[in-house]
Amino acid sequence: MSALIEFNGFNKFFGEQQVLNGIDLHVKPGEVIVVLGPSGCGKSTLLRCLNGLEVAHSGSLKFAGRELLDKATDWREVRQQIGMVFQSYHLFPHMSVLDNLLLGPVKVQKRERSDALAQAEALLARVGLLDKRDAFPRELSGGQQQRIAIVRSLCMNPKVMLFDEVTAALDPEMVKEVLEVIQGLAREGMTLLIVTHEMAFARAVADRIVFMDAGRILEQNPPEIFFTNPQTARAQQFLEKFSYVAALPKTTQTKELELP
Numbered sequence: 001m002s003a004l005i006e007f008n009g010f011n012k013f014f015g016e017q018q019v020l021n022g023i024d025l026h027v028k029p030g031e032v033i034v035v036l037g038p039s040g041c042g043k044s045t046l047l048r049c050l051n052g053l054e055v056a057h058s059g060s061l062k063f064a065g066r067e068l069l070d071k072a073t074d075w076r077e078v079r080q081q082i083g084m085v086f087q088s089y090h091l092f093p094h095m096s097v098l099d100n101l102l103l104g105p106v107k108v109q110k111r112e113r114s115d116a117l118a119q120a121e122a123l124l125a126r127v128g129l130l131d132k133r134d135a136f137p138r139e140l141s142g143g144q145q146q147r148i149a150i151v152r153s154l155c156m157n158p159k160v161m162l163f164d165e166v167t168a169a170l171d172p173e174m175v176k177e178v179l180e181v182i183q184g185l186a187r188e189g190m191t192l193l194i195v196t197h198e199m200a201f202a203r204a205v206a207d208r209i210v211f212m213d214a215g216r217i218l219e220q221n222p223p224e225i226f227f228t229n230p231q232t233a234r235a236q237q238f239l240e241k242f243s244y245v246a247a248l249p250k251t252t253q254t255k256e257l258e259l260p
């Protein structure tokens with residue numbers, strides 16, 4: 001099957017600084033990709049390039065067979081097919097949940113309100129928030145707002161969803177409810193590109209882990225290989241940080257547990 005998203009020799013600069021370097025990444029329809037790597041390695045920039053939020057690039061970036069780096073690209077249209085959810089939810093505070101959800105489908109996509117409403121309500125029910133349809137964002141928890149933000153994106157019927165550390169700002173007890181929504185999308189066969197620091201989730205949800213460092217992709221492997229047998233020293237170091245205590249030598253662990 002041909003790729004839905006294709007980065008080929010893709011580079012991205014901020015002024016003199018090259019933040020993406022020779023990116024080759026092909027994502028097939030229905031694939032779930034989790035992008036891992038240390039802070040500042042270019043994960044967010046990679047996702048943002050797919051949304052036309054970044055300029056100053058070279059190489060090739062295709063979506064559904066179309067070159068996006070062409071001057072003629074209509075990003076307004078492309079963005080409707082590529083949903084993106086960030087760390088902060090960006091719901092309109094003065095609008096109810098339903099009005100937030102209907103804005104894109106009705107105002108931007110010019111769909112029938114009744115159609116869009118039926119879809120919005122079905123999606124709300126799926127994430128367990130139908131009873132919040134008339135609530136305002138300030139009346140919702142962070143986890144609820146983030147689930148609404150995901151639904152808002154889904155209401156545009158995107159071909160792919162990008163998630164950039166969507167649980168990073170949430171209290172721990174709310175992380176699970178948001179990750180479950182994403183896992184549900186994965187199970188349904190939606191194409192997903194996910195940046196996360198939740199390693200157990202990454203391992204469970206990903207078809208492929210893409211490991212980045214300093215603007216380059218160093219590894220692309222199924223999770224069972226990446227997490228048990230990382231191929232590069234950088235990936236090994238990265239993973240060790242997430243299993244800090246387990247990686248400590250036994251003597252150190254014992255010492256830390258001793259009371260003075």
Ligand SMILES: Nc1ncnc2c1ncn2[C@@H]1O[C@H](COP(=O)(O)OP(=O)(O)O)[C@@H](O)[C@H]1O
Nearest residue numbers: 014017019037038039040041042043044045046
């Ligand atoms: N708007 C910007 N202007 C200049 N440099 C930026 C900008 N956004 C990101 N960068 C730089 O690009 C690099 C990659 O950033 P980013 O993609 O946010 O990394 P990550 O998401 O992996 O933490 C970093 O060195 C960062 O400082």
Ligand SMILES: [Mg+2]
Nearest residue numbers: 043044045164
């Ligand atoms: Mg980031």
